[in-house]
Amino acid sequence: MRKFGWVLLLAGFCLGFLVAQSGNTFKRADVRAALRLIQVEFNRDEIDTMMDYLRGNLKGYEKMREFPLENHIDPAMAFDPFPVDYIFPTQTSVLDWKLPVQVNLPENQEDIAYLSIPELAYLIKNKKISSRQLTEIYLDRIKKYDPQLLSFITLTEELALAQADQADEDIASGKYRGILHGIPYGVKDLASVPGYPTTWGAAPYKNQVIDQKASIIQKLEDQGAILLGKLVTGSLARGDVWFGGQTKNPWDLSQGATGSSAGSGSAVSAGLAAFAIGTETLGSIISPSTRTGVTGLRPTYGTVSRHGFMVLSWSMDKVGPICRSVEDCAIVYDHIRGQDRKDRSSKPSSFEYNLHPDIQKLKIAQLKFNSSSLNPTQEAAYLKTLDEFKALNLEIQPIELPTDYPFEAFDIILRAESGAFFDALVREGGHRDLVEQDESSRANSLRQSRLIPAVEYLQANRYRRKLIDEIHALFKEYDVILSSTYGGRQMLITNLTGHPALSIPNGFDDQGRPTSITLIGNYFEEAKILHLANAYQKQFDYHKKRPSAYKESSAK
Template sequence: MKNYAIWIAAWLMLACASTKQADKINLNDVQVAQKLIGLEFSEAKIDTMLGYLEENLQGYEQMRTFELSYDTEPALYFEPFPIGFEFPKETPIHQWEIPDNVDLPENPETIAFLPILELASLIKSRKLTSVQLTEIYLSRIKKHDSQLLSFVTVTEELALELARKADEEIAAGKYRGPLHGIPYGVKDLAAVPGYPTTWGSEPYKDQYLDQTATVVKKLEDAGAVLLGKLVSGALARGDVWFGGKTKNPWDLSQGATGSSAGSGSATAAGLVAFSIGTETLGSIVSPSHRCGVTGLRPTFGAVSRHGFMTLAWSMDKVGPIGRSAQDCAVVYDFIRGQDHLEKTVKTTGFSYAYPTEIKTLKVGYFQKLFETDSGKVLPQFASTLEEFRQLGIELQPVNLPDSFPFEVFDIILRAEAGAFFDELVRTGRVDQMVEQHRGSRANSLRQSRFIPAVEYIQANRHRTRLIEEFSKAIAGFDVVLSPTFGGNQMMITNLTGHPALALPTGFDERGRPKGITLLANYFDEAKILQLAEVYQASYSHHGKVPTGVKGQ
C-alpha cells in the first residue's frame, strides 16, 4: 500500500509538470502564429524568443488584474495636425439673430419641422412654450417611433421638468439664447445620470454611468431640453442594436445606416429639433446622407468626447445633426471648445457670417470621384454640380492622395476598439451581442487580439504621411466637394480628422434622399456651413417631411 501511494504521488507530480509544460509557449505555437503576421523565423531563432514570449504573456496576465475605468485614455494620443499648423484663437459664442416675425403655425407637424431659430423666436416671444413644444415632440415619438426604432430611452419626466424650467426662466427675463427650451436627443453613447447608457449593445443594456457627458452639460447650460437617448448601432457599428434595426423615415424597408442611426432617423422624422451623433468612420455623415438631413462631423478635437463611449481614441468625434446647415451651425457653436476634461480638445474659433459672399470662396471638387472612367459626370451628381455652378462658384479639380496602404488602415480603429473592450472579450460577454456574423462588431473585437502592436504603429506612421499629403492637397481651398461614398474619401478624412458636412441634394428615382459631402481645412467648420446655408437657401432639398411619418 505504501509503495502504491508513492507511485500515485509520483504520477500526480509528473502529470502536473506535464500540464505546466503543455501550457508553456512552444516552437509549434510560434510557427503557427507566424502565419497571422506574414513572417517566418527559423527554429533556432524561435527558440531564442520563447523566454521573451513567456514573459510577455505573464505581463499581460498581471496587467489584466488591474482595472481601468472607461475614461482612462492611453498615454500616447493622436495629434492629427500637420507640422506648422496654427490653432485658431478662441472666439465667444456667436450672437445669433433670432427673427422676431415668426407666426405660430396651427399644425403641430409644421411646428415640429421648423428650423431652430424660428422655434427660438416662438419660444422667446412666448407664442409657444417649451412645454408645448416638448409635448409635440413627445407625442410624435409615441406615434412614430414604434416603426422607426430611433429611441432607446425617452426621458419624458426629465424633458418636461427642463421645459418647465426653461419657461419659468424666460418668463422671468432670463433668456439663455437660441437653444433655450429647444428639445433634442443624444446618441446613447453619452452618459446621462439616472438613465441607462446602453451603447446599443445587449451586454450593456442595463448599464448606468454616474456622469454627465460634456456635450450634454453644455446643452443643458444653454437651456436645451433632453427628450431622450437615441439609438446607437451595437457598440457604434451600423443600425442594428439589441432592440432591432433603426429605420430610414423615407423608406421604412431600409435601415438608417451608421451607428448614429437613431440621431439621423429621429431628426429626419421630426421627433427632435436636432440631435447629437458621433463618428469614427462615417457614423454622422452616413445616416445623415441616408435620412436626408444635414450632419456636421467637426474637426477632431473640436468637441469634447468626455462622457461618451470610446470606439477609437484617435478617430472618435462628436457633432450635431439637424434639418439644415444653420441648425448645425447653431448647435456646434454651443458644444465646441475646451472642457479641460478630455485631452484631445482644442480651443476653437467660429467666425460664422450669413449672408456671406460665397463667390469669394475657393471651392474644389474631387473630380475623379464624380466622373466615370471616360470622364463623364455620374448622373446622380450632374444636377448638384450644376447647382453649385449656378451659385457663381467655379469648381476646381482636386486629387485625393492614392499612394497609401489603404487596406491596412482599418486596423487602427479595430486595435483601439479591442483595447477599450478588452474585458468584454476576455469575459466572453461579447457572445451576448445580437449580431455574431463575420462582419459584426463582436467578431471585429475578437480578431483585434491578433493585430500586432508593431503593425498598429506602422499603420499610424503611414497615417502621418497621409495627414501631411491630404492637408497639402486641400490647403488652397476653402471648401472641397466630394461624393459621400466612393473612393477612399470617408476613410481618409476620418483618419486625418478634417471636418465634413453631409448635405442633402435631392431625391433619387425611388424617392430616397441623396447628397454629397463638403470638406474643409481644420477648424474651418464655418466655411462649409456658410456655403451649405447659401445652397439650402437657393435649393430646397432639406427640411422635408419624410413619407414614413407624414400626417398627425
C-alpha cells in the same frame, strides 16, 4: 505616428493564441502558428530564444488585467493629426445668434415640430409657445411614430418635462439664456447621462448606468436645451442594428437608417426632435444623414469634447450635430465646440460664422471620381449638384486625392483601438451576446483585433502621418472641397486626417429616397463649409422636404 507608444500593450507580437492558453504554458508550434498569421518566419533556434520573453510578456498581460480600467481612462498619449506648420485658432466665445423678426405659430403640430431652431426660439422667447408645450409635442410624436422607426432607446420624459418647466420659469423671469433655451433634442446613446441607461446599443450593456454626465450634455443643459432621450446607436457604434431591432429610414421603412448614429438621423428626419447629437469614427454622422435626408456636420477632430462618450477609436472619434438645415447645424456646433479639460484630445476653436457671407471669395475644388465607384443615379445626382453650385456663380477647380497609400491597412487602426477599449468584453466572452455575429459584425471585429501586431499598428500610423501631411498640403489651397458622398476613399481619408465634413441633401433617387453631397473643409474652418452649404440651401430646398412613409405605417 508620434505619441502612440501606448499601443505596445495591445497585442504584444500577435500572440492572441498564447493568451488563450492555460497559465503560461505554450509550445514552439503555437509561436510558429501565431507568426504565420503575419507572414513572419523564424527558425527553431530563434523561436527557442524567444520563449522566455514571450512567457514574460504573458505574465505582464495577466498582471495588467488584475487592475481594472474605467471607461474614461485614455491612453497616456493623445492623437495629434495636425501638421507641424499648423497654427491653432484662439478660442472664441459663442456667437450672438439673432432671432427672426417675426414667426407665426403654425396651427398644425407637425408644422411646429419641423420648424427650424431660430423659429422655435422666437416662439419660445416671445411666449407664443411654452417650452413644455413644445416638449410635449415632440414626446407625443415619439410615442406615436417611434414604434415603427426605433430611433429612441431611452425616453427621458421626466427629465425633459422638468427641464422644460425650468426653461419656462427662467424665461418668464427674464433669464433668457440664448437661442437653444427651451429647445428639445436627443443624444446618441454613446453619451452618459446620470440616472439613465447608457447602452451603447449592445445587449451586454443594456442595463449599464454610468454616473457621469457627458461634457456636451452639460453644455447644452447650461444653454437651457431640453433632453428628450437617448437615441439608437448600432451595436457598439456599428450600423443600425441594436439589441432592440433595426432603426428605420423614415423615407422607406424597408431600409435601415444606416449608422451608427442611426437614431439621430431617423429622429431628426421624422420630426421627433429639433436636433440631435451624433458621433463619427468612419462615416457615422455622414452616412445616416445621407440616408435620412438631413444635414450632418462632422467637425474637425478635437473641436468637440468626447468626455462621457463610449470610445470606439481614441484617434478617430468625433462628436457633431445632426439637424434639418445647415443653419441649425451651425447653431448647435457653436454651442458644443471648444476645449475641455476632461478630454485631452480637445482643442480651442474659433467660429466665424456669418449669415450673409460673400461666397464668391471662397476658393472651391471638387474631387474627381471614378465612375465605377458610383451607380448611375449617384453619378447623375453629383453632376447635377455641381451644376447647381456653379449656378451660384462659383468657379470650381478639379483635384485628385492621393492613391499611393496602403489604404487596406488603415482600418487596423480603428480595430486595434476598439479592441483595446473592449478588451474585457472579449476576454470574458461578452462578445458572444451581441446581436450580430457575422463576418462584418462588431463582435467579429473585436475578436480579430486580438491578432493585430503592435508593430503593424504603428507602421499604419506612420503612413497615416504621411497621408495627413499630403492631404493638408492639398486642401489648404482651397476653402471648400466638394465630393460625392458615395464611393471613393474621401470618407476614409478625411476621417483618418481629422478634417471636417458636412453632408447636405441634394435630391432624391429613382425610388424617392434622399441623396446627398459632402463638403470638406480645412482644420477648424467649419464656418466656410457651412457658409457655402447655407447659400446652397437658400437656393435649393431639398432639406425642407419631409418623409411620409413612417406616418403611413403608423396610420395602418
